[in-house]
Amino acid sequence: MKKKLIPVLLAIVLIVVIAAIAFGGSLIDRFSYSKERADLNSYYGLEAQDDIAIVLQDEIVEEKAKLIDGVCYFDLPTVEKYFTDRFYVNTQEQVLLYTTATDVIRINIGDESNVIYISGVGNSIDYRAALYEGDTLYIAADYVKRYANLEYTLYDAPLHMQVYTSWGLVTQAELTKKTAIRYQGGVKSNILEDVEAGDTVTILEEMENWTKVKSQDAYIGYVENKYLSDKTAVQQTPVTDAMEITYNSLSKEGTVNMAFHQVFAEAANSELSSLLGASKAVNVVAPVWFRLNDNAGGFASIASASYVQQAHNAGVDVWAVITDVDSKSVYDVDIDFEALLSSSQNRANLIANLMQQADTYGLDGINIDFEKVRDGAGSHFVQFLRELSIETHKRGIVLSVDNYVPTEYTAHYNRKEQGLVVDYVVVMGYDEYYAGCGEAGPNASITYVENGIAKTKESVPAEKIINAVPFYTRVWESTGEGPKASTLTMAQQAAWVSNSGTEPVWLDEYCQNYVEYQKDGNTIQCWLEDTDSIRVKLQVMKAQGIAGVAEWKLGIEDRAVWDVIEKYVNGTLE
Template sequence: MLKMILLLILIAAAIIGVFLWKRYSPSKETYDLQKYYGIENEGQMAITVDNQVVEPHGMIDNGKAYIEYNVVRDYINSRFYWDPNENILLYTLPKDTVSVEVGSKDYSVSREKKSEDYIILKTEGSTAYIALDFIQQYTNIEYEVFSEPDRVMIQTEWGETKVATVKKDTQVRYQGGVKSPILTELKKKEEVTIVEEEENWSKVRTKDGFIGYVKKSALKKVETKNLTREFEEPVYTNITKDYTINMAWHNVTNQDANNNVLQRIAQSKGLTTIAPTWFHIADTDGNMNSIASADYVNYAHQSNIEVWATIRDFDGGINSYDESYEVLSYTSKRENLINELISESLRVGVDGINVDFEKISDECGEHYIQFIRELSVRCRQNGLVLSVDNYVPKGYNMQYDRKEQGIVADYVVIMGYDEYFAGSPEAGPVSSYDFVKEGIEETLKEVPAEKVISGIPFFSRLWKETPKTEEELESQEGTDEAEYTMNVESEAMGMDSAKAQVEQAGAEITWDDAAGQNYAAWEVDGTTYKIWLEDENSLEPKLKLMKENKLAGTAAWALGQENADIWNLILKYVN
């Protein structure tokens, strides 16, 4: 009986031992590297950039590594630009543009021809592949190519990096834990880069481009190294004014309207810069309409005021997202537009160009910022100030790429108005305090303060609300408009006109704390009128924001809409 009990105990111990071994012993399974790198087709080259595995959109051809344009743009160097319409690769330098044609060993830097001993740009259909050697000429990267599978490890990040030495032979696993499959083996004394640390495991990058997990106990000599590489980054020089900019847009709609510039200047105080809306894109070929006047520029200069002529992609020959995309997505059309813009600017003697493009879709973003880069080259060559107008940053307008604007342009202007705009389904302020504050704070995350100009409105909107009929409410069920029960119309008006409307209605003005503005509402024959007033009380806190954040200055839309006294307030903050 005792023997039987001992036997049962031994059997039970063996079963428990086997169970524990299976549960806690290290797995010897190897991970499928094709799956790890995302390789699906023969000939694909896997790619790691710093500490991440990216899409395997690369290839080896004649011993050279090539990377698909989208990967280059998104992970390595966003200044490379591929135009599939005209089969040309561009790279914009501060005063030159590098251009490469498909299948060529030659390239040009502006008008100078240069050559390599390899084909720089290859295509498969509309997909472009760029030689890594060529990318490296213009990018601070190192790379190494490996086989089995074909892969390239690219390093773009430099500076302080944590590294460790392998204490003993061990494995890099796909995830933390001994049961996770093995990516690769590590030998004693090999060095790894530590990506992040967990309780018992470290995420590491190996010298040959595997990114996975190693037991902390297998590592020693954890230290910080300063990794550097000799590379001369291009310097995008900018024009910087040594005074606080006091700018205003002048909404000029025809040649005759240029004649009132002297009156507008006389009615202002301390104006440093005037931006007349002179230029419009005429058509989808990149031609331009102009109502620029050399006399206007001379009058402004006599008053010691600079002229930054505004070009717009709306209210002219084109006026849609599709049309702006059609112009900006072709290199020849951008070039045509820039040539006309620079030529006309030099003809009338303006001091700068102000870009106000408001029809840029997400799809158009990369073409738009390439236009800004290319225009910046020509402005730099001709001593013209380049300023670019932007919405208050939101998730849906990130395609404007304010960070890159802040590098290549001289000034980035925030249009701190149209919070509620013509066509809004509900009434609201044109420019609440928090809206302007958010615009400044979010822009400063990407653009240096000395390059930021805060735009403010000289206008208000009078809102008119009428209840929707039952038929209208039924027709909008299930749509985005379902929550709105009022038909809403609005009219933009200057400061004096807005105040007169309130006085005429006999309405009481109250302070709207949430908006930081004076507010009035009244009712006539079942219609409700609402207005948030732009006046000294609303503008002063916004000007304080400009001053407190040490911005480059302020800009106002638009001359002629202001109350005469508002200039005394502005002078307090620009002097």
Template sequence: MTRRNTRRRPSPNSRRRSGSRSRSRRGSRRRPRRRFNPAVFIIALILILGAVFVVQSGEDLDSLVHMFSYSNKKADLKAYFDIKGKDDVAIVLGDEYIEKRAKLWDGEYYVDLEVIRNNINPKFYYSKEDGTLKYTTPDTIITSNIGENSWTDSNGGAGEEKYVISKEGDDTLYVALEYVKKYSNFAYEAFTEPNHIQLTTKWDEQAVATIARRTDLRVKGGPKSDVLRRLNKGEEVVLLEEFENWIQVKSADSLIGYIEKKKLKDPKKVTPEPVTDYQEPEYTRIKKDHLINLAFHSIGSEAGNATLTDYISNTKGINVIAPQWLYFEDAEGTVGSIGSADYVKEAHAAGMDVWVIFDDMKNNDKFKLMELLPYAEKRAKIIKEALAQVALLGADGLNLDFESILSEEKSQPFIEFVREMSIACRQQGIVFSIDNYYPIYNKFMNIKEQGVVADYIILMGYDEHTDGGEPGPNSSIGFVEQGLDLVLQDVDPSKVINAVPFYSRAWQEKDGKYGSYVQHMKNVQEYLSTNGISVSWDEEAGQNYGEGTTKDGSPCKIWVEDSQSIAKKIEAMKARNIAGIAEWAIGQESSDVWDVITSYTEGQ
């Protein structure tokens, strides 16, 4: 069945009528008016004004994008510098912000003494016990009382500053930077809002560049990091650390932050002009025109002085003898002596200078160094009495052998004592030498400062392994080389003497543990023979090594100090062109070792 379409095709007239009606209906509906949107208008206006600004300022379109895709949040600069009060001042040391603080008091800038000592000038000494600040030159001790503006010196001078020289605050001593500048070469520049200072103590070459177009210095690398401040076109910045798209820089007002690398131009290297306002005084010294061959003489009592004749009878080439004579008698710093003027005369007749040892080991149950060294009056008493003894004996030098400087607490009083002792030795015209532990074992004796004020620094290049530790050599060649290299980082080689041991340590096992027993060089062959030990050369240790079993059945080991091991050490000393050799101790050696030593000191 066919389905027919019953819809009739409309006639032309009907289409027109239909169309007419349609237009009429549409016409009867009014188009809705678009309402004004102020937000869109404002955004458009900002875009237009931004574009105008970019064009007028000579910037590119990238700056316009920057306005809307980068954070404009300002960083809290007080929080950035950790400012804790109106007097608090942050420190930028070189190109680094440090935690130590400065203070702004009465229009003067004061800096934590620790910052001054570690970075500007180490010679300032604060005695909390005396309430004084001291500065020591080659011939003068300058003293000011904490909280005052006046000073006096050990040569009778005096003066006043326009400011208080030092003040205490927050359990810290702060020293006026203007006072520090009287004795030091450095620069400082102060900034406000917030308070911070730039300290410059080094004048190394720097990488700098110019800001190519205005940009933001940010706390961290990245467009969303807070803004420290706007850097304008043409400003110069110091380049610090470079990353893929960002670079750390320091601005002219010592803000350290990050900018995009593409905002820089004209990179170059510059060297700041050093500050040379202060003329450093010369630390004169007594320097022998030959290599030193110093023999330590262990003396326990006055009777020990009589051993000199016997001890030197089989020696060669010793030009300095150092007897243990001076010590502390009591807690008041009284200096005792077991010295002998006749001993000095005998040594002089044998062609030897005498450097008197002053140590802190005898009577150490009767005194504590921290009851002596922090006090100026006691230091002066000790120095006066010690040098009076040296003069009375007719000796040529003083050898300081303080071996209990084992803490930071003792470090500063000790080095001030050394400075003041050096002044007295210089005035009296005697040699001032100082014995030092191996640097890794004792970091508190400040060998660098000793090397400035003393005539000779003696490295005790032994006791590598001692009783209570694991068995090992007393003074291996690697130990000696490392020790010398560490000292020579801070001290001129013409001042360095290396002390070698005339003894070995024999290690014996008992109850599963090893203990060491000192064997003098002259007796070591007897020990080896008695215990049936044969030795062979250990190249790594630079010593002859042997092991065996003692008569009582105990396992034993020994690294032998002999003429062969001493010769190996001398090779290291020659290579470093140091000032000579010392030996602990005369009377313990085998006679053949002197040929080895004199071949070094006398060039034979």
């Protein structure tokens, strides 16, 4: 019997041993460190041989740089997204411009002579600053560094670069033993890079057993906590060798009170004395003197030396307005801003013509009122302002620009850049509901005014913002074909209200007096612009701490409104 049991016992022992070996092997396999290496091209998302992965600060970004003839290049969208949005590209003229407060710096794209032109004077550099590959414009990283504070280090095998645009306090640690940085936290994760004892890594995120780190050559992965020691806070050294762009903006002392004066004929210039005599506390008058009449930089002028002299005698500055609003109705010309402003010659013509008028008539400022700039012309419009500001500031002339209340549809006016290069940004805080909009409503409700100022302040310093208020409103008549609007000036309102036989009602929602009545089966509505509504707008402007007020326009106001405007200007408005 015993002899029969021995083989059985041996078999059982053998099974147990085999199972133990298998289990032990499984445990060893489970807890042993993987030696598999990650595909670094996939890790960095590299596809083309000349692609360079970008590690921006402590993150691998989606965009790629390019290595062309041994030089590192960024495409234009990457430059604008991460480094600076102040380059101007003209694909038709094949130029790349960067504009400072005093100079226009030009690169002829693809030019192999490696010359940059600063206000027309050539300077040699060691690389092509900009070039096209297909339809993609690339700008050399070293050229971007001239105008944006950044530093980069380029690594190969595979191509990747560490880029910094900001510098702060980071935590670093030293490795106590040779180990590996792995793609994820875990011994089975693939290896990104082998690191040696004594190497330094930057700590990005600490977890229970693993820590996310960045190596000295910009691999981001995980190491076990047990291999990290001597954690130290280190202040990074900032790179600040980019060209400093400083605009010394011109400003009036005290609160600006800018009255627009719409002038259609030279004879109307003679009205200035009576208009100023009926007003109070006006310190800037903005006559609409220049109207664009071609797409090459020309305009018609009805400027008057005697007008300027009268204004100066009254202690009032003259900021002459150039506009596109009447070009079609007066001159039968469709102004194409893309054609006008995309041409460097046309921009130069327009600027030279404006400066000739400023010099001839002794103007104190120029006001730009281009209201029909479309999205495709936005970058050209902004470049025009940059170039114009160089010339106005040479002469000590104030440059102001009229803007709509900000919406996504007018983002191409680039208020942020305007806030840098021009002296004042004028918010046209009216036409909330306008003829043809398809709906009746107020011309300038208090919410509309508040939002217009607040949104503009997101891009423009408060001390550069002027908010324009309307001396007019609209009467709405609801018909079967939809609401029809007619303009009602502030001076006409009292008689109109009296004739309506209706008592105005104050609406807190709009901070305006409101009239509604029935006529011939139609509903008549009007949100009045009067001393009461203007007072509340001025209170908002005072609270927002902006530069001042503008009015559209002289000659159509109720004279009583000047009393409340005067208090705002003098700082006594409550």
